[in-house]
Amino acid sequence: xxxxxxxxxxxxxxxxxxxxxxxxxxxxxxxxxxxxxxxxxxxxxxxxxxxxxxxxxxxxxxxxxxxxxxxxxxxxxxxxxxxxxxxxxxxxxxxxxxxxxxxxxxxxxxxxxxxxxxxxxxxxxxxxxxxxxxxxxxxxxxxxxxxxxxxxxxxxxxxxxxxxxxxxxxxxxxxxxxxxxxxxxxxxxxxxxxxxxxxxxxxxxxxxxxxxxxxxxxxxxxxxxxxxx
Numbered sequence: 001x002x003x004x005x006x007x008x009x010x011x012x013x014x015x016x017x018x019x020x021x022x023x024x025x026x027x028x029x030x031x032x033x034x035x036x037x038x039x040x041x042x043x044x045x046x047x048x049x050x051x052x053x054x055x056x057x058x059x060x061x062x063x064x065x066x067x068x069x070x071x072x073x074x075x076x077x078x079x080x081x082x083x084x085x086x087x088x089x090x091x092x093x094x095x096x097x098x099x100x101x102x103x104x105x106x107x108x109x110x111x112x113x114x115x116x117x118x119x120x121x122x123x124x125x126x127x128x129x130x131x132x133x134x135x136x137x138x139x140x141x142x143x144x145x146x147x148x149x150x151x152x153x154x155x156x157x158x159x160x161x162x163x164x165x166x167x168x169x170x171x172x173x174x175x176x177x178x179x180x181x182x183x184x185x186x187x188x189x190x191x192x193x194x195x196x197x198x199x200x201x202x203x204x205x206x207x208x209x210x211x212x213x214x215x216x217x218x219x220x221x222x223x224x225x226x227x228x229x
Contacts, residue, residue: 047108080193
């Protein structure tokens with residue numbers, strides 16, 4: 001009966017394929033952080049720097065997601081709250097530094113913004129494609145998907161910023177995109193927080209976890225079940 005119960009549970013990341021996918025995506029994010037932080041400094045672009053910080057944050061949070069796979073639902077929900085807090089911190093930092101640039105600063109290099117933005121978009125589309133089959137799951141799995149989706153959206157905005165800077169000769173499109181990325185980070189942080197807190201509340205009152213996870217109690221100890229198809 002336990003097997004029948006757990007057959008329909010929310011995907012919790014316990015899959016060798018999912019682990020390998022996370023390792024590949026972590027490597028992509030580390031490489032792109034190095035590329036974008038250097039390009040952002042060279043171009044004087046807050047949008048590129050914001051996107052670079054997002055790559056760094058994603059690499060760290062994906063590593064945390066990988067570390068807690070197979071742990072109890074409480075541990076995974078707590079890890080999700082840590083990731084949400086880091087997203088919120090990135091957002092506040094980007095908003096603060098962008099606000100300072102509004103009062104002064106040089107126009108960034110539009111060509112470099114656009115070129116690196118396109119490279120970052122291709123990297124993130126690859127990550128989205130790799131993770132597509134695991135876009136639904138518990139808060140830990142869901143947070144990985146949201147970060148990857150946000151990155152692809154953010155890269156389109158960075159490319160648009162480069163085009164607008166080239167057209168207008170103004171630094172403001174770059175700053176506006178950086179602020180918009182910060183808003184996207186805050187929205188995702190709120191979504192991850194709500195889901196993780198819901199999971200924790202259900203555990204406290206002894207109710208089943210959300211999204212049909214009727215076997216949450218069975219995962220108070222690390223599990224080694226195979227991948228869910």
